[in-house]
Amino acid sequence: MSETEKLSRPPLVLLANDQEWSARSLESILGPNGYAVLRAYTGKQVIELARAAQPDLIIVDIRLPDMAGIDVCRTLTEDPQYSPSTPIVITTAGAAEREQRLAAYQAGAWEFASQPLDGETLLLKLDAFMRGKRETDRLIAESLLDAATGLYNMRGLVRRAREISAEAQRLRAPIACVAFSPVAVTPGNEELQLNGDAPRVMEQLGAIMSRTGRVSDAIGRVGPTEFAIIAPATGSDGAEKLVDRIQHMMDIEQLTIGDSGHRLKIRAGYCAVPDFSESALDAVEMLLRATTALRNARTDEGGSNAMKAFEPVSVRSAL
Numbered sequence: 001m002s003e004t005e006k007l008s009r010p011p012l013v014l015l016a017n018d019q020e021w022s023a024r025s026l027e028s029i030l031g032p033n034g035y036a037v038l039r040a041y042t043g044k045q046v047i048e049l050a051r052a053a054q055p056d057l058i059i060v061d062i063r064l065p066d067m068a069g070i071d072v073c074r075t076l077t078e079d080p081q082y083s084p085s086t087p088i089v090i091t092t093a094g095a096a097e098r099e100q101r102l103a104a105y106q107a108g109a110w111e112f113a114s115q116p117l118d119g120e121t122l123l124l125k126l127d128a129f130m131r132g133k134r135e136t137d138r139l140i141a142e143s144l145l146d147a148a149t150g151l152y153n154m155r156g157l158v159r160r161a162r163e164i165s166a167e168a169q170r171l172r173a174p175i176a177c178v179a180f181s182p183v184a185v186t187p188g189n190e191e192l193q194l195n196g197d198a199p200r201v202m203e204q205l206g207a208i209m210s211r212t213g214r215v216s217d218a219i220g221r222v223g224p225t226e227f228a229i230i231a232p233a234t235g236s237d238g239a240e241k242l243v244d245r246i247q248h249m250m251d252i253e254q255l256t257i258g259d260s261g262h263r264l265k266i267r268a269g270y271c272a273v274p275d276f277s278e279s280a281l282d283a284v285e286m287l288l289r290a291t292t293a294l295r296n297a298r299t300d301e302g303g304s305n306a307m308k309a310f311e312p313v314s315v316r317s318a319l
Helices: 001-010 018-035 043-055 071-075 097-106 117-140 154-171 197-213 236-252 283-299
Strands: 012-016 036-040 057-061 088-092 110-116 175-186 218-221 229-234 262-273 305-307
Touching: 001 036, 012 043, 018 036, 018 117, 036 043, 036 117, 036 229, 043 057, 043 071, 043 305, 057 071, 057 117, 071 097, 097 110, 110 117, 154 175, 154 218, 154 229, 197 218, 197 229, 218 236, 218 262, 229 236, 229 262, 229 283, 236 283, 236 305, 262 283
Parallel strands: 012 036, 012 057, 057 088, 088 110, 262 305
Antiparallel strands: 175 229, 175 262, 218 229
16 A cells, blocks of 8 residues: 555554443544544454554553453564554553553553543544654655665665666666575475565674675665665676675574574576666666566576576667
8 A cells, every 4th residue: 555545544443352342432432533443352363453454553452352452562563564653552441550551561552541531532642643653654655774674675776776877877887786585495405485584584684785785786675585786887797796795694694594593595686787878778677677587596496596697688789
């Protein structure tokens, strides 16, 4: 969903409460005041819906049939798939004890509310939360950096690639774009795609590239487990050496996946032109070609060629 679509729709509240009278009481406050409500009845449902529906706000009762609301809050705030800009409000049917309130805030709750609720006060707080969330989401969307790795995101990488390509065109210099992704390799040489352990590995890999990349390179994260590098003054041989250097650093730091300890191996694709001033490609097309070559390399499971070039590279002189 685009940012424009998010701003145009009513704020979506994920309401988790297995007590029907309490849930209806909250709905009677939220609905007439412009909030859309999605219901959940267990902690497991809250966690699943929070990931799938990406609500703007979560209101969870302190007691659910399968787990405590505070534990739900803690699980979400520690989940890399959950946006930290999404407020969580914990409610309780009785008087709030100081220990409960402190535990809720320690778990990451934005508010702890006891019933009976003061509807007017609650709405004023939620409206303030929503203004803060939407401003944060807007800034994140307009950012040029990937929050998890500190590298460029796709938006930032495209902008930087255009700057690099303009300089390469002026200097009649070579330029290469390399896209790569790590896979886990078992002792039996079977390759496994990354899943739940990917966020931690991506942070570690991002740190390796930040230390080993050249100042002139533009390095970015272009997918959940995919990275790309725009390398000026670099041809095909340099692109292959670049991937070898990243793999070497991963081996030195013994980068492995999760509790399995499987080592990580690079699969990569690249697109390179020897003289960008004669190229029929622009920087964005080079990125697309490199990621296409990466997909081809990833489907060659167990193959000896872990890196593939996108061929052919079109240049005006060949037309």
